Amino acid sequence: xxxxxxxxxxxxxxxxxxxxxxxxxxxxxxxxxxxxxxxxxxxxxxxxxxxxxxxxxxxxxxxxxxxxxxxxxxxxxxxxxxxxxxxxxxxxxxxxxxxxxxxxxxxxxxxxxxxxxxxxxxxxxxxxxxxxxxxxxxxxxxxxxxxxxxxxxxxxxxxxxxxxxxxxxxxxxxxxxxxxxxxxxxxxxxxxxxxxxxxxxxxxxxxxxxxxxxxxxxxxxxxxxxxxxxxxxxxxxxxxxxxxxxxxxxxxxxxxxxxxxxxxxxxxxxxxxxxxxxxxxxxxxxxxxxxxxxxxxxxxxxxxxxxxxxxxxxxxxxxxxxxxxxxxxxxxxxxxxxxxxxxxxxxxxxxxxxxxxxxxxxxxxxxxxxxxxxxxxxxxxxxxxxxxxxxxxxxxxxxxxxxxxxxxxxxxxxxxxxxxxxxxxxxxxxxxx
Numbered sequence: 001x002x003x004x005x006x007x008x009x010x011x012x013x014x015x016x017x018x019x020x021x022x023x024x025x026x027x028x029x030x031x032x033x034x035x036x037x038x039x040x041x042x043x044x045x046x047x048x049x050x051x052x053x054x055x056x057x058x059x060x061x062x063x064x065x066x067x068x069x070x071x072x073x074x075x076x077x078x079x080x081x082x083x084x085x086x087x088x089x090x091x092x093x094x095x096x097x098x099x100x101x102x103x104x105x106x107x108x109x110x111x112x113x114x115x116x117x118x119x120x121x122x123x124x125x126x127x128x129x130x131x132x133x134x135x136x137x138x139x140x141x142x143x144x145x146x147x148x149x150x151x152x153x154x155x156x157x158x159x160x161x162x163x164x165x166x167x168x169x170x171x172x173x174x175x176x177x178x179x180x181x182x183x184x185x186x187x188x189x190x191x192x193x194x195x196x197x198x199x200x201x202x203x204x205x206x207x208x209x210x211x212x213x214x215x216x217x218x219x220x221x222x223x224x225x226x227x228x229x230x231x232x233x234x235x236x237x238x239x240x241x242x243x244x245x246x247x248x249x250x251x252x253x254x255x256x257x258x259x260x261x262x263x264x265x266x267x268x269x270x271x272x273x274x275x276x277x278x279x280x281x282x283x284x285x286x287x288x289x290x291x292x293x294x295x296x297x298x299x300x301x302x303x304x305x306x307x308x309x310x311x312x313x314x315x316x317x318x319x320x321x322x323x324x325x326x327x328x329x330x331x332x333x334x335x336x337x338x339x340x341x342x343x344x345x346x347x348x349x350x351x352x353x354x355x356x357x358x359x360x361x362x363x364x365x366x367x368x369x370x371x372x373x374x375x376x377x378x379x380x381x382x383x384x385x386x387x388x389x390x391x392x393x394x395x396x397x398x399x400x401x402x403x404x405x406x407x408x409x410x411x412x413x414x415x416x417x418x419x420x421x422x423x424x425x426x427x428x429x430x431x432x433x
Contacts, residue, residue: 015043038078
């Protein structure tokens with residue numbers, strides 16, 4: 001009976017460790033959220049390997065390697081994690097679990113003076129396992145209570161745990177020397193080395209993630225600069241066309257006066273037809289009081305008309321704010337570009353719709369862009385990804401929006417349901433004279 005209890009305890013513990021590792025990878029790498037099937041598959045595979053380990057009394061390291069391989073397969077397959085980082089975290093998570101299991105065993109042995117706590121095939125050893133499980137559960141509950149914990153805060157928590165393990169091993173080593181080396185010296189030395197390795201692993205992981213963030217930010221700035229150059233070039237061109245129109249207006253009036261004075265009505269009508277297109281464009285122009293917003297909205301209106309997209313615009317844009325044109329261009333330009341491209345792919349054309357709403361609420365601007373779309377939005381590592389298949393700097397739209405919005409303590413929220421996609425950007429601004 002005791003053997004069966006030990007087997008069940010070992011299997012459940014390993015399954016719990018697998019679930020904890022998947023949760024850790026999800027939080028550190030911002031992967032797809034581990035759903036029930038993913039956790040069940042990972043835990044089931046680990047449980048089978050753990051059961052085989054207990055039954056066969058096989059070589060522990062070989063079974064540990066098999067568990068790591070299966071766990072990495074699950075996080076790559078179900079969580080869509082990067083293989084290299086998934087393998088990295090899985091290996092060092094396994095080492096950390098073994099380190100703390102050793103420390104708990106040593107602590108229980110010192111506290112109760114019972115060597116059975118070292119033996120994992122005994123009930124005492126399984127009690128140590130569940131003490132470790134309670135420790136992991138407490139960490140998981142703490143992390144789950146902080147859904148926004150990432151970056152620096154996650155690194156600090158990991159470093160505190162690694163440092164605690166290191167100091168605990170050093171303390172145990174000192175105690176062991178003072179008590180006549182009751183624990184084999186090579187065992188203590190091995191865990192001291194592994195504790196140092198864990199500290200270095202946490203530091204390397206932090207440096208690696210920081211490097212990835214800086215590299216992504218560099219790409220983001222490059223793409224943002226390209227978009228700004230494109231939009232401002234077109235903006236200047238549009239104003240140049242309008243300036244010429246107004247500059248030549250008195251000449252056009254003079255020509256029409258001559259036609260009418262000589263009763264050349266047909267020629268006057270033809271001349272007016274030639275002027276109608278730019279005049280009509282000016283009549284249909286949306287004026288918000290901000291040059292950048294005016295250009296982006298009116299460019300969207302022209303593109304929407306060409307693509308048979310129904311456009312609805314309601315704008316209440318505050319004047320004289322601290323929001324610079326480059327950031328506004330990044331936010332509004334990318335949201336409108338994404339909406340136009342998505343709505344333009346909808347068939348039949350009668351279902352193509354875009355709705356733009358900009359509202360001022362006290363010192364806050366809310367930009368809401370809603371559009372029809374076809375197909376399923378694709379997510380990877382917890383983020384919306386571009387559905388474009390051609391090469392190029394695609395997929396940076398929402399990242400550019402997020403980077404610009406964060407400068408004004410704002411947020412970007414996206415949602416999709418049925419054939420409707422909604423993006424809302426909120427920015428806080430300061431008024432200026």
